[in-house]
Amino acid sequence: MKKFGNFVANDNLNFEVYEGEIFGFLGANGAGKTTAIRILSGLSESTSGEVIVAGYNAKKQPEQIKKNIGYMCQKFSLYADLTVKENIMLYGGIYGMRKALIRERTDILLNKLNFREYGDRFISDLPLGLKQKLAFSVAVMHEPKIVFLDEPTGGVDPITRRQFWEMIYETAARDITVFVTTHYMDEAEYCDRISIMSEGKIVALDTPVELKKQYDAESVEEVFVKIARPGNTPHPTPISSRGEGE
Amino acid sequence: MKRFLGFVKKEFLHIFRDFRTLVILFGIPVVQILVFGFVVSTDLKNAPVAFLDLSNDEITQKVSDKICSSGFFRRGETLLNYNDIDKTFRKNKIKAVIIYEKDFGRKLISEGKASMSIITDGSEPNMATLITNYITAIVTDFNRELAGSQTTGKLMVQPEVRMFYNPSLKGHFMFVPGVITLILILICALMTSVTITREKEFGTMEVLLVSPLKPVQIILGKVMPYFLLSFINVIMILLLSWLVFGLPVKGSLVLLLAESMLYILMSLSLGILISTVSKTMQQAIFISFVGLMLPTILLSGFIFPIENMPSGYGWVAALMPPKYFIIIIKNIMIKGTGFLYVWKETLVLTVMASAFIWLSIRKFKIRLG
Amino acid sequence: MRTILYLIRKEFLQIFRDKFIGKAIFGVPIVQMLLLVPAVTFEINNVRLCIIDRDMTTESRELVNQLEGSTFFKVRFATFSEQEANNLLHRGKCDLVLQIPPGFGKETGIGNPGRILVSVNAINAVNAQLSWAYLNGVIRDYNMNIVAENTGSLTFGSFPQIQISNRYWYNELLNYKYYMLPGVLGILVLAIGFLLAGLNLVKEKESGTIEQINVTPVKKYHFIIAKMVPFLIIGLIDLAVGLIIGKLTFNIPFEGSIAILFLGSAIFMVAVLGLALFISTFSGTQQQFMFTAFFFIIIFVLMSGIFTPLESMPLWAQKFDLINPAAYVMRINRMVMLKGSTFQDISRDIWSLTLIAIAFTALAVNRYRKTA
Numbered sequence: 009m010k011k012f013g014n015f016v017a018n019d020n021l022n023f024e025v026y027e028g029e030i031f032g033f034l035g036a037n038g039a040g041k042t043t044a045i046r047i048l049s050g051l052s053e054s055t056s057g058e059v060i061v062a063g064y065n066a067k068k069q070p071e072q073i074k075k076n077i078g079y080m081c082q083k084f085s086l087y088a089d090l091t092v093k094e095n096i097m098l099y100g101g102i103y104g105m106r107k108a109l110i111r112e113r114t115d116i117l118l119n120k121l122n123f124r125e126y127g128d129r130f131i132s133d134l135p136l137g138l139k140q141k142l143a144f145s146v147a148v149m150h151e152p153k154i155v156f157l158d159e160p161t162g163g164v165d166p167i168t169r170r171q172f173w174e175m176i177y178e179t180a181a182r183d184i185t186v187f188v189t190t191h192y193m194d195e196a197e198y199c200d201r202i203s204i205m206s207e208g209k210i211v212a213l214d215t216p217v218e219l220k221k222q223y224d225a226e227s228v229e230e231v232f233v234k235i236a237r238p239g240n241t242p243h244p245t246p247i248s249s250r251g252e253g254e
Numbered sequence: 255m256k257r258f259l260g261f262v263k264k265e266f267l268h269i270f271r272d273f274r275t276l277v278i279l280f281g282i283p284v285v286q287i288l289v290f291g292f293v294v295s296t297d298l299k300n301a302p303v304a305f306l307d308l309s310n311d312e313i314t315q316k317v318s319d320k321i322c323s324s325g326f327f328r329r330g331e332t333l334l335n336y337n338d339i340d341k342t343f344r345k346n347k348i349k350a351v352i353i354y355e356k357d358f359g360r361k362l363i364s365e366g367k368a369s370m371s372i373i374t375d376g377s378e379p380n381m382a383t384l385i386t387n388y389i390t391a392i393v394t395d396f397n398r399e400l401a402g403s404q405t406t407g408k409l410m411v412q413p414e415v416r417m418f419y420n421p422s423l424k425g426h427f428m429f430v431p432g433v434i435t436l437i438l439i440l441i442c443a444l445m446t447s448v449t450i451t452r453e454k455e456f457g458t459m460e461v462l463l464v465s466p467l468k469p470v471q472i473i474l475g476k477v478m479p480y481f482l483l484s485f486i487n488v489i490m491i492l493l494l495s496w497l498v499f500g501l502p503v504k505g506s507l508v509l510l511l512a513e514s515m516l517y518i519l520m521s522l523s524l525g526i527l528i529s530t531v532s533k534t535m536q537q538a539i540f541i542s543f544v545g546l547m548l549p550t551i552l553l554s555g556f557i558f559p560i561e562n563m564p565s566g567y568g569w570v571a572a573l574m575p576p577k578y579f580i581i582i583i584k585n586i587m588i589k590g591t592g593f594l595y596v597w598k599e600t601l602v603l604t605v606m607a608s609a610f611i612w613l614s615i616r617k618f619k620i621r622l623g
Numbered sequence: 624m625r626t627i628l629y630l631i632r633k634e635f636l637q638i639f640r641d642k643f644i645g646k647a648i649f650g651v652p653i654v655q656m657l658l659l660v661p662a663v664t665f666e667i668n669n670v671r672l673c674i675i676d677r678d679m680t681t682e683s684r685e686l687v688n689q690l691e692g693s694t695f696f697k698v699r700f701a702t703f704s705e706q707e708a709n710n711l712l713h714r715g716k717c718d719l720v721l722q723i724p725p726g727f728g729k730e731t732g733i734g735n736p737g738r739i740l741v742s743v744n745a746i747n748a749v750n751a752q753l754s755w756a757y758l759n760g761v762i763r764d765y766n767m768n769i770v771a772e773n774t775g776s777l778t779f780g781s782f783p784q785i786q787i788s789n790r791y792w793y794n795e796l797l798n799y800k801y802y803m804l805p806g807v808l809g810i811l812v813l814a815i816g817f818l819l820a821g822l823n824l825v826k827e828k829e830s831g832t833i834e835q836i837n838v839t840p841v842k843k844y845h846f847i848i849a850k851m852v853p854f855l856i857i858g859l860i861d862l863a864v865g866l867i868i869g870k871l872t873f874n875i876p877f878e879g880s881i882a883i884l885f886l887g888s889a890i891f892m893v894a895v896l897g898l899a900l901f902i903s904t905f906s907g908t909q910q911q912f913m914f915t916a917f918f919f920i921i922i923f924v925l926m927s928g929i930f931t932p933l934e935s936m937p938l939w940a941q942k943f944d945l946i947n948p949a950a951y952v953m954r955i956n957r958m959v960m961l962k963g964s965t966f967q968d969i970s971r972d973i974w975s976l977t978l979i980a981i982a983f984t985a986l987a988v989n990r991y992r993k994t995a
């Protein structure tokens with residue numbers, strides 16, 4: 009399988025992500041998740057190392073990368089003073105989609121989210137859960153190769169979180185790679201593979217099942233607590249990201 | 255009270271930690287006073303004048319030389335015919351054209367009179383008036399010299415002039431008071447209205463409102479640091495105008511500072527009032543900047559004297575708070591008069607400040623209620 | 624190219640979504656223009672005089688009459704006490720004190736120079752200069768009369784005399800509105816465009832929406848241009864409305880080509896917006912931007928030559944005005960509207976302004992970073 013993302017921010021952050029997988033990026037607050045995701049999506053520049061996203065070098069071809077990724081950040085960032093439809097129209101336009109196509113996708117999108125009646129509402133009037141689902145839909149509307157989600161479900165109720173993850177699965181099923189950071193450990197169980205970050209380093213990377221086995225834990229949460237507790241040096245050797253392939 | 259002081263301290267820290275804003279806040283008045291003290295002037299000097307000399311004899315050259323050596327004018331283009339006049343004016347190369355009629359010198363000697371005309375660029379009315387008057391004066395002088403050789407003595411009424419308060423007609427006597435007035439009201443109104451709307455826009459106002467602080471305390475706490483900042487600004491400006499422009503405070507410094515405090519208070523209350531009517535920072539900035547800037551410059555007597563305004567404008571100007579402060583500042587600073595001369599203006603400013611505060615409190619209560 | 628259109632559409636939507644701003648960008652300039660333009664004038668028609676006539680002769684009364692007869696002066700007070708006169712000047716009750724010492728009539732009667740003393744309140748130097756000039760004009764006329772009387776039956780030609788006539792071109796009656804309107808319009812458009820465009824960009828930074836834009840393949844210059852175009856259009860509409868109102872209410876002359884006027888203003892707007900956006904790339908919060916904008920706008924405005932002539936400024940200030948877009952637009956507006964200057968006449972200004980516009984815009988595009 010072809011390598012999809014390749015990321016070396018420093019010697020300690022070295023991993024690959026595969027096409028169509030849901031890659032969970034875990035870590036305590038301040039572990040460097042957001043920095044990593046900002047570098048991958050081209051919002052920040054890495055000081056050293058090599059970043060390849062969607063087959064393009066982040067230093068040399070940042071704009072090529074941007075055509076092929078979607079991004080949804082922690083802080084909600086659609087335009088609050090525009091309506092749902094206007095936001096969709098704007099981002100569709102920015103990604104160079106034809107007007108007819110934008111309309112068609114808008115319809116599908118609104119139907120899928122049971123959003124019909126919200127089309128002409130201002131974003132600022134929507135409840136948080138709807139906002140997040142909308143932001144995600146907009147982020148993948150142009151069918152990117154990979155989408156980065158930075159704590160997409162922060163502050164959202166459990167039911168909406170569940171629905172949100174269904175959307176993530178659907179997206180991955182369309183061969184869109186999903187790169188998601190979270191600190192809800194139950195969400196980590198839904199990922200194909202997860203990496204756990206601590207103090208700017210990746211200290212574990214594998215499928216949830218494997219990790220639980222390695223650390224002799226019941227849940228990912230337990231794994232996380234074992235690894236990420238301060239002063240706790242993880243006992244298995246740090247995982248090389250040069251993935252074994254799947 | 256302790257809670258309130260804590261809040262004020264927090265607000266202070268908030269402002270003083272932002273180094274850039276601080277630099278701007280103190281830098282603006284300093285730079286602006288310096289720039290305007292040196293730049294803004296209406297003196298006539300070296301205005302380019304073109305000559306259309308249809309005679310080109312000894313006398314016309316003498317007159318031209320006299321005009322150009324006055325220091326007020328310098329020789330611009332030399333024109334050859336009437337059509338050139340419009341062309342050069344349109345290029346903005348000259349301010350005035352002087353035309354000597356044909357056979358000027360010969361006529362003056364044989365017929366005893368010769369005519370010249372001054373054409374000025376009326377698109378700048380001030381300049382045009384000044385230039386016409388100056389040239390006329392120079393030529394009248396020349397006439398007198400001519401006459402002097404033939405008639406007995408001088409027949410003229412000679413006015414002696416004393417320019418009071420500002421003998422050398424310096425622009426900054428006008429501009430220092432004006433700039434203080436302008437900057438204080440704009441900065442104060444802007445700062446307060448924007449900090450308060452910011453809290454509204456970002457939703458942090460609610461947090462403050464549910465705190466045990468009273469709304470009045472919240473507003474006071476927000477405004478207090480700016481009061482102090484503005485006061486420091488006043489002192490800096492006064493120091494500058496004294497040290498750099500030699501414009502000392504002739505009257506009582508204490509009175510002037512007290513009046514400045516009143517004016518700052520009025521401006522801050524205006525800012526609070528603006529914040530109660532604006533929903534976003536953009537709106538607040540728009541009202542307190544675009545809304546206040548030109549009216550303050552133009553209607554307060556800063557540059558254009560209120561007496562010259564058409565009838566009816568007395569009322570409009572009477573509504574402009576800066577008008578009163580300019581009168582106060584000019585009186586105390588330049589004329590050196592005491593409180594007796596400015597008590598009316600002081601009263602008006604006090605009433606205005608109270609009115610703004612009263613209106614804000616009412617608006618605030620309505621919104622909360 | 625299509626991307627830019629989507630972005631521009633979004634900016635327009637956002638500007639007009641704020642009901643207040645949507646109205647204010649047109650309402651405020653119109654109201655201020657109507658209110659301010661007629662108000663400002665140096666036309667002196669009301670210099671308040673205080674007369675101290677210590678001479679009380681026909682000659683002195685003749686002089687006072689002549690002053691009263693002129694449209695510029697109003698004799699408000701007459702007194703014999705110098706102290707009282709000075710007091711009136713002090714309290715701002717009169718602008719000018721004219722003192723005619725005893726013996727004035729006698730001296731002029733026998734052909735000697737008659738002295739008079741004039742005290743002017745000179746705090747406002749412009750006003751003082753102008754009223755002094757007017758007073759001189761009246762005195763000159765008075766002198767002429769004396770000369771004529773004294774030389775009496777002798778023909779006027781008994782001694783040579785240069786006769787001066789003068790005319791004001793382009794604005795014969797020295798109507799101040801013609802002078803102020805193009806300037807006030809320029810400044811309003813400057814302030815609105817500068818503030819709103821800059822705040823707009825900073826607001827996107829503050830609220831984080833710019834992040835979402837930055838991860839898209841939008842080109843830097845697309846983004847900057849999209850921020851400029853709406854305010855450029857709004858500015859030009861403001862200008863058009865202002866001109867129409869100026870024509871209807873003040874009968875402002877339009878000597879030159881409207882197209883050139885708009886061309887000049889459009890380039891001016893680009894320069895202003897470019898600078899505003901450049902500054903906004905440095906500013907983290909709307910407050911920071913606001914203060915920087917405040918600084919620039921006030922300096923641009925007061926140094927633009929709208930109130931005081933550029934020629935009277937010191938050389939360094941005139942040099943600074945080479946990069947002050949407001950100075951250019953002030954000149955261009957007045958030249959084109961009042962004097963009918965053609966493109967040829969103002970081409971130097973136009974090219975310089977274009978250069979400034981390109982430079983500021985390039986700086987803005989360059990400084991705007993899609994990565995933090």
